[in-house]
Amino acid sequence: MTSEGASVVALSGIRKEFTGQVALDDVSLAVQAGQVHALVGTNGSGKSTLVKVLAGVYSPERGSVLIDGQQVPHLTPARATELGLRFIHQDPALFPQQTVRDNISIGSRYRGSRGVRVDERRERDAARRALSAIGVDDVSPDVRLGALSQSQRTMVAVARAVQDLQGGQRIRLLVLDEPTASLPEHEAERVYGVIRDVAAQGIGVVYISHDLSPLLALADHVTVLRDGKLVASRSSSGLDEAALAQLMVGEEVQRATSSTSRPGEVVLSCRGLRGGRLQPTSLEVRGGEIVGVAGLLGSGRSTLLRLIAGSQPTDGGEVLVSGRRVPPGKPAAAIAAGIAYVPEDRRAQAAFPNLTLRENITGAALSAFRGPLRIDERAERAAVRALLDEFDVKPRDTEKQFRFLSGGNQQKAIIARCARLAPEVLLLDEPTQGVDVRARAQIHEAIKRLAARGTAVLVVSSDFGEVLDLSDRVLVLRQGGIKTTIADPATAQEQHVHHLAGTA
Template sequence: MTASVPPLLELRDVHKSFAAVHALRGVSLELHAGEVHGLAGENGAGKSTVVRVIGGEHRPDTGVVLVDGEPVDFGGPRDARQHGIAVIHQEPTQFPDLTVAENVFMGRQPLRSFRRIDRASMNERAAELFSSLGVPIDPGRVTRGLSIADQQIIEIGKALSAQARIIVMDEPTATLSTVEAERLFRVARRLADGGAALLFISHRLEEMYEICQRVTVLRDGSLVTSSAMESITRDELVRSMVGRSVEQLYPSRDHEAGDEALVVTGLRRAGVFNDVSFSVRRGEIVGLAGLVGSGRSEVARAIFGVDSLDAGIVTVGGKRLPGGNPRAAIAAGVAMVPEDRREQGLILDLSIERNATLPRLGAVARWGLVSRSRERALAGRWADRLGVKRRRLADPVATLSGGNQQKVVLGKWLATEPVVLIVDEPTRGIDIGAKVEVHALLSELAAQGIAVLMISSELSEVLGMADRVLVMHEGRLTAELTKEEATEETVLQAATGGVG
């Protein structure tokens, strides 16, 4: 990369407003060939608007977009695609009943005589694309049932088949396992090595340092900094995003733990986990760590009664819970925030207030019917307490940002006044600012005497929040570590089958 070579894509002093909301305020950004460029910032910082400007969905109010050093004016996404731009979203949109190759070449299928689709050529070209990416995907299989990770690879193949040189990856790893994310990173590096320019957006800062050469940070629609990854520390990056240091991500706690609130003994579910025993005390946050597939979430689901047990005992406050009965668990004071808030924690088409009160419909009912005034009052109390940013409680919960959706899930279970709170991936897919708020809330709940069992794939989160760390490997507990004993090395060793 030399000064004489213009960026493949450049935003220069771009402004964009929607009514009274200033989404972008003079944002400049350069994407160079052979480079993965990170875009960081909280929800509402302007990242999505940048993506839509690059992808041709929005025109800048002022400022200019340049491709290969020449100004362009996209009339829509088709114009952007014709200039070699592809946007790969967090949740790919494909035709599930068509084959992989048909999805890759949709609208651009190779033709034989009489305008018939040349399926052999199409499958062969798709196979060549996936081979160049180093990913074995059968071009002839139907896409229904493929993992999100494979669907994203298909989207990348689609982009390459259209000769895309500028590729935007918007939160591509939010729903991927560690292994799937690593595969995606390998593909991204291949694309960059081949001369493409990539814009990579993620809430996971460790991913930025692993894959990106440069990073641009936005806050409130304005450019804060743009620098080489090697020249900005994690603390500086966090501070530029949210105005807080890394240490402030995890609040300090000095209260004493109380009596045992949750005790599990000898839990077993054939083929999933075996001989799992531990306890969580009132006022304590216990982290449950391990690699994806280690059985962490399955243990939590069994404790809550969603999944049945083959053996073992769960007691709350000294009273044994019947297995496979979530209603009994809730009545005993157990609440669970699931891993997938959109699929398991919320009903997206229902209102914020209805979602927030679902576990307590009895408390907001009168003569067997839900009282709207009671429902709104209870939902409003928790929405205000948790700082849920919304227009109206009657709006669908799907209209909220990821961080605010997570607060609604937390609020609806906190409204049950639990003794034990199980939180599975409490900050997955939410921005740094929302993470700070969720961490502060969990710390506050522990200070109030609630026993918190926290499952997280983010090792820094486990180490920063937990008073004790339990580590699982292939369905078994392999270590129980105090806060002082728990380090990245000791946790990873136990998570991979070593001695904790």
């Protein structure tokens, strides 16, 4: 689909600094009409900054933005919209309580209606046209957005962004930032289809994702950033995942080696545990053992962890840690029993964004530093610094506000928080979601280190390759129950797990 000739949108020699720190250094990017252009790099490599320059949010210190070869001197967000540049962010600002039609019309400011009254019929038609233009016919404009699956929501966001095509306006560029981060593979496939449809209409697409293998299949061209510098900009043909990862990181990425620890006694056991989506389930995890849980969205994989962690009430069954029964439905009781839990949604369930890194790490247990009336902050700081070193959390600034850390570093800090509790059982739900390759390898190392100390680990991931790499044993969940156990994940094929879980 790559077409030669002038690019619709180009950045040339962009330099952007934030008070002394160079976020982008002489970065250029040229997107052709109808091209899917992948933008990759580890967390903190400058991808988002580059996108914000394109969106007119940041004005660069040096370099220029060119639209159809013409220089645009002062790009503002409003001007970018006018020029047909569209952006979909990780969290695409949709309204779950409103209908699909309203979600789309809000983007057009209800162009089909007059100020005093919303013309339901015309807005519905507009929404339907916008959806079918990107090949989506199974989403009714009248359903509530909250009733849709994640992938359908993403498609609604895309439809909203490019709907002006129907209004006769020229859309030049669509930028998608991690649109499939939380999607299971077969749903992500549909989003890829939509992206291809958008590109087929002559729109340049910039696509940002950490999920490298589908990205390579989708993209025509790949631009790699590292530490704010352009490392490579080339056609995607002939590039494989390992080579791309190496370009991103700059050194050989070590594939996680399987753990060497020898499983000990049974630490965690569930007997007939049920609740939510989960049918009665029994399982045992030994100390030092990493057990992976593979399953599709809705298979009960996250429910299983929530029930064990006490964050969701059980309907029956019991959880035992080292033979002692854990009271159900109480996170505090689970923690007291030695269960640490890294939840799926970091932003909503784990982070204290406005507190410091230190407070985020020690928040769960202050007992080590507390007298009856005060906290020994010096001891606390020292302990946190040691953890930051151990888990390589950057920056090493205990007083940094948590929200200023990148996603990968936030996740490492949350795992450090759990490690501090010296738990007997560690539960991790999607521990490397939206995290770059380097942080991912570090998180895998950290999980293995904790297992080597005798912790029983249960890991859920929608990335089955990760589950196989990391685990000593894999449970495959399907429709709320354990379908099978893979005793020897090192030799199992990822495709086989997909088959068992029900994808293929």
